[in-house]
Amino acid sequence: FLPEQMAWHEEKRHADEYSLGRRLAAEPRGVAAPAGIGAGLSAALHNLLSSMPDAAKAAALPGVSQQVAWPSFFEPRLVACSTTGHVVALTPRGFGAAATVGHGDQALAESFKLSGMTHLPPLVGATWGPHVAGSEGLLLVTRAGGLVACPGPRPAAEGTWACSSSASHGLPHALPVAEGSRIHAAAVAMLPGAAGTGGAPRLHAAVALEGESDLVAIFVHEADSWLPLGEIRAPAHGAAPAKISLAFVGTGDLLLTTSGGRVLRRRLSSGALVGSAEHAVLNNDDLAWQGACGLESRVAHLRLRKSAHAWQPEIVVAEIPAESSPALFQ
Secondary structure, X not given: OOHHHHHHHHHHHOOOOOOOHHHHOOOOOOOOOOOOHHHHHHHHHHHHHHHOOHHHHHHHOOEEEOOEEOOOOOOOOEEEEOOOOEEEEEOOOOEEEEEEOOOOOOEEOEEEEEEOOOOOOOEEEEEEEEOHHHXXXXXXXXXXXXXXXXXXXXXXXXXXXXXXEHHHHXXXXXXXXXXXXXXXXXXXXXXXXXXXXXXXXXXEEEEEEOOOXXXXXXXXXXXXXXXXXXXXXXXXXXXXXXXXXEEEEOOOEEEEEEOOOEEEEEEOOOOOEEEEEEOOOOOOOOXXXXXXXXXXOEEEEEEEEEOOOOEEEEEEEEEOOEOOOHHHHO
């Protein structure tokens, strides 16, 4: 097989392991593979991809680096996508910049500041999309699990986006994590109905804790309570745990991306795998992958490139191949 074909078959073999469907619908699981085969094949695949030249990796999931002029003194760690082809990059302390991507021309990023953030822990998650009452805005997650809402349109260049506790906007004030927990990655979003199945908008959350970053828990908020929807395991990356990024896409999909090069898009209502690939956004001594968000059928990756005196942000946009038979993963 070609490397990308091997990755495709490996994902098929592990589909039941990562399935949300067994939590959302009582369907029988398939017969487990013999012990030891999965670990051996996964390790062999990882070693093969690690030894491939950069050009070969790019062939698996081609990415295009976007020409964006960013503000000075700007080292963002978070990225969020809108439904209109815009991305915002954010620092953990609330300084941000927005740019249009995917059109091929150089873009000028417009900076902004988030107010009401200085007393809060650093940010670890950001979503740009539908807000309370159907308006657009930002929904943010702090490292301690607090939720922050920044309703309304993005401010003008160098403006301020007013933010406050989500409780002041009729939303829960925090994620369902134990006191003292530290969050590794998280995303929250308003989706139509439970698991995006249609109906009144409900707040959804995907959370991975520090020390357990290979396990993502998914919740929906109903009747003033957080209810579990299921769990999904992040693909392994050798012996060391990979950094992961979480983002909701469309009306009911979860995008899970790792620093080890994996991209998975799963449907919340069924657990179906609707897209998967290896990404070639490098992560090494001079390039630090930070996270990703969804632009319809594409993924926007945020990475930092080391220069002489600082780390410079870059956005790399890549297509994510759709699965031809997603029903196999229900």
